Amino acid sequence: MTEKQRYGADAILESLINHDVKYVFGIPGAKIDRLFELLAHADNPKRPELIVARHEQGAAFMASGIGRITGKPGVVMTTSGPGVSNLATGMVTATAEGDPVLAISGQVQRADLLRLTHQSMANTALMAPITKYSAEIQEPENASEVIANAYRAASSAKQGASFVSVPQDVTDSKIQRPAVMPLQTPKLGPASPADITILARKIKEAKLPVILVGMRASSAEVTQALRNLLTVSDIPVVETFQAAGVISRDLEKNFFGRVGLFRNQPGDMLLKQSDLVLTIGYDPIEYEPRNWNAENDARIIVIDDMTAEIDQNFQPETELIGDIAQTLDFLLPYMRGYVTKTESRAYLAGLHEQFEQRDLPPVVAPTTKLTHPLSVISALQKRVTDDMTVAVDVGSFYIWMARHFRSYEPRHLLFSNGMQTLGVALPWAISAALLRPNTQIVSVSGDGGFLFTGQELETAVRLHLNIVQLIWNDGNYDMVKFQEEMKYGESAGTDFGPVDFVKYAESYGATGLRVEQAGDLEQVLDQAFATEGPVVVDIPIDYSDNKKLGQTILPDQFY
Numbered sequence: 001m002t003e004k005q006r007y008g009a010d011a012i013l014e015s016l017i018n019h020d021v022k023y024v025f026g027i028p029g030a031k032i033d034r035l036f037e038l039l040a041h042a043d044n045p046k047r048p049e050l051i052v053a054r055h056e057q058g059a060a061f062m063a064s065g066i067g068r069i070t071g072k073p074g075v076v077m078t079t080s081g082p083g084v085s086n087l088a089t090g091m092v093t094a095t096a097e098g099d100p101v102l103a104i105s106g107q108v109q110r111a112d113l114l115r116l117t118h119q120s121m122a123n124t125a126l127m128a129p130i131t132k133y134s135a136e137i138q139e140p141e142n143a144s145e146v147i148a149n150a151y152r153a154a155s156s157a158k159q160g161a162s163f164v165s166v167p168q169d170v171t172d173s174k175i176q177r178p179a180v181m182p183l184q185t186p187k188l189g190p191a192s193p194a195d196i197t198i199l200a201r202k203i204k205e206a207k208l209p210v211i212l213v214g215m216r217a218s219s220a221e222v223t224q225a226l227r228n229l230l231t232v233s234d235i236p237v238v239e240t241f242q243a244a245g246v247i248s249r250d251l252e253k254n255f256f257g258r259v260g261l262f263r264n265q266p267g268d269m270l271l272k273q274s275d276l277v278l279t280i281g282y283d284p285i286e287y288e289p290r291n292w293n294a295e296n297d298a299r300i301i302v303i304d305d306m307t308a309e310i311d312q313n314f315q316p317e318t319e320l321i322g323d324i325a326q327t328l329d330f331l332l333p334y335m336r337g338y339v340t341k342t343e344s345r346a347y348l349a350g351l352h353e354q355f356e357q358r359d360l361p362p363v364v365a366p367t368t369k370l371t372h373p374l375s376v377i378s379a380l381q382k383r384v385t386d387d388m389t390v391a392v393d394v395g396s397f398y399i400w401m402a403r404h405f406r407s408y409e410p411r412h413l414l415f416s417n418g419m420q421t422l423g424v425a426l427p428w429a430i431s432a433a434l435l436r437p438n439t440q441i442v443s444v445s446g447d448g449g450f451l452f453t454g455q456e457l458e459t460a461v462r463l464h465l466n467i468v469q470l471i472w473n474d475g476n477y478d479m480v481k482f483q484e485e486m487k488y489g490e491s492a493g494t495d496f497g498p499v500d501f502v503k504y505a506e507s508y509g510a511t512g513l514r515v516e517q518a519g520d521l522e523q524v525l526d527q528a529f530a531t532e533g534p535v536v537v538d539i540p541i542d543y544s545d546n547k548k549l550g551q552t553i554l555p556d557q558f559y
Contacts, residue, residue: 008140009034009171012104014179015147017046021075021102023066023434024048025059029079031106031119031168036077048075051434051463054455056083058427060090061453064099064161065391065424065431069411071219073100073154073162074431080106081119084165085126089421092130095160096285096418097242098215102154102162103127104147107136109169123165132156136165140173144180155185157216157306158283188305191320191327199278199301199320200334203235206276206299208344211235212259212292215242216281216304217324218410225328226280230254233338235278236348238267240286241415245407249386256348257355260287260417261399262550266355268292273347275299279316281324285418289314303327359404366519370542373400376472379521380442381406383529387439388412389432393425395446396479397472397541399549423452426469430456433465440466440529447473447499454504460534461509468528471501472541482546505536514538 012035016024028036039050053059059076066074078087084105094101107113108120128134133153137146143166150162190196203209217226223246230237230251237247241260259267271277271292280303290313293300300316302308305324308316320327340348361374377400384390391414392401398415407413414432416424429443450471460467481494502512511531515524515538528535 006175007034007171008137008143008166008173008175009038011140011143011175011177011179012147012166012171013038013042013044013047015144015151016048016075017044018179019148019151019182021048021073023051024075024077025051025053025062026077027053027056027059027079027083029083029106031080031108032077032104032166032171034171035104035166039077051459053459055453056086057089057423058453058456058459060087060094060101060103061424061427062431062456063101063103064090064094065414065428066435067094067100067154067159068097068414068428069389069432069435071100071159073102073151075102075104078103078105079119080108080123081121084121084123087163088126088130091127091161091163093416093419093421093424095131097416098159098283099161100154100159102147102151102164103131104164104166106171107165107167110138110167111169113167124163127163131161131163133162135163137167137170140170140175141177143170143175144177148180148182151182188323189326190330191303191322193330195318195320196327196330197334199318200331202276202301203278203335204338206274207341208274208347209235209276209278210270210274211237212240212271212277212279212282213237213243213246214240214279214282214286216283217246218243218281219325220410221325222281222328223410225325227251229328229332229335232332233335234340235335235338236270236340238270240282241402241417242286243281243410244402244413244415245410247408249408253352256351258402259292260402260415263291263294264551265403266351270351271298276301278303280304280328283418284309284311284314287417364518366517368518368542369516370540371515371518371521372542372545373397373472374404375518375521376470376539376541377401377404379525380470383525384440384442386412387436388442389414389429389436389439390442390444391425391428391432393443393445393449394420394422394479395449395472395477396482396543396546396549397444397446398479401444422449426450426453426456426460426467429467429469430460430463430465433460433467434463440468443467443469445469445471446478447471447475447501448477448496450501451499457505457508457510457534457536464533466532467534469534469536471536471538473501473538474541474543478543478546482543483550486547486550501536501538505534508534510534510536512536512538515540
């Protein structure tokens with residue numbers, strides 16, 4: 001029996017299968033069409049499912065959604081030229097925010113790389129500054145090696161994006177070598193036992209130690225280890241936006257909210273009051289140290305799987321580097337029975353009461369045309385169970401959601417808090433719906449940011465995904481607007497024309513609903529959650545309290 005001829009494209013597909021890739025998001029083109037043919041028609045039941053998107057940026061966000069939720073690289077595939085350049089925003093967002101992504105894009109034939117031919121450009125040079133790994137395959141027999149190294153780079157700390165450029169004649173060349181099998185990921189051990197012992201002593205000696213938990217603590221293993229530690233010890237915790245859900249319902253007494261925008265939250269006050277800040281999996285891009293340690297007087301100890309980036313406001317006295325979960329497991333027996341010092345309990349009780357009271361929505365007449373942000377959050381909170389995923393775009397609503405919406409499972413409340421990239425929510429929701437098909441998925445956007453990737457609503461309809469897309473509608477790029485007004489007394493370039501989002505949704509085959517007055521919110525949300533397939537809910541929003549978001553206890557920071 002004659003063995004089937006294999007090509008460079010086969011090596012790439014086999015590599016994806018070897019790395020257990022379940023989905024590939026993308027848009028085809030001539031320079032990479034052989035690989036798309038294999039994805040769609042190869043006689044291999046293990047081949048990844050091809051999800052055709054409506055824009056390369058949306059496809060990149062979908063891949064990063066897979067990476068963010070699973071911790072394993074999501075894969076996006078595009079053609080050459082603009083197919084590559086349209087990936088840029090997705091790649092820089094993934095790299096900045098620690099989401100593992102593998103992007104594979106077509107390229108002109110190798111003979112045309114230095115010619116001004118159709119769609120010829122320096123792919124790897126474009127991607128090098130915004131990815132962890134950027135390479136172009138020059139030898140077809142090495143295609144699998146490059147994919148394996150790119151996948152490994154995306155997976156390693158700090159996780160991020162990898163990019164592989166594939167000339168057309170590489171995918172079309174005959175090959176003989178088998179695809180590389182993935183190696184076992186190297187395992188870190190815990191931090192130094194001596195340092196762990198010293199850390200326990202420092203925590204017990206401090207008047208008010210506080211944990212600041214960040215993005216790299218949101219894995220299932222680290223989350224469980226931290227929860228185990230907090231079950232036996234009484235240490236207050238503050239989350240970054242990307243660590244949302246690390247603190248469970250039964251540990252809410254330890255939880256003092258999230259920090260990430262403006263220095264005026266209960267968590268900010270607690271960090272300022274603390275005489276020992278223990279950062280766990282924290283990345284500076286989540287909330288720069290100059291914001292929460294502006295006076296540069298915090299004592300900081302780092303627990304992480306990579307060394308800290310030092311700056312004037314982040315100079316830890318000790319770094320415990322190793323497997324974060326194992327380090328916390330080793331710390332646990334030393335902290336068993338720990339309780340907060342008596343002199344700090346009254347302060348913490350008052351701060352926690354303030355934290356709880358601020359979530360209450362105002363009382364408004366049911367016939368009021370606009371709905372207050374806290375009313376939307378309160379109504380959403382009643383309907384979202386712990387297993388549901390909520391993806392949040394960027395805008396004023398993002399600040400309201402990050403401060404007031406509770407989540408009790410990690411990687412179930414998703415924010416872009418590094419690049420603050422518009423348009424991520426709906427693509428992330430699509431990824432969540434694929435990974436968690438038996439749960440309701442919610443996407444929250446503004447009327448401005450929604451249209452950055454709103455065309456992916458067709459993708460959600462085609463895949464029959466249950467996504468409730470909320471649009472907080474005010475007719476402005478309001479996150480910019482209210483900050484400009486705070487700085488200059490007026491705004492510029494923030495208003496745009498109206499869109500009928502109900503008709504927009506219906507034009508894609510989705511269900512469109514609108515909250516005509518504040519009293520209708522609960523009923524409309526009930527209908528949305530009970531409807532099969534994608535549903536878009538247009539909510540005219542009352543942003544009159546937005547300036548309160550930026551009122552600070554310390555000098556303002558604008559974003």
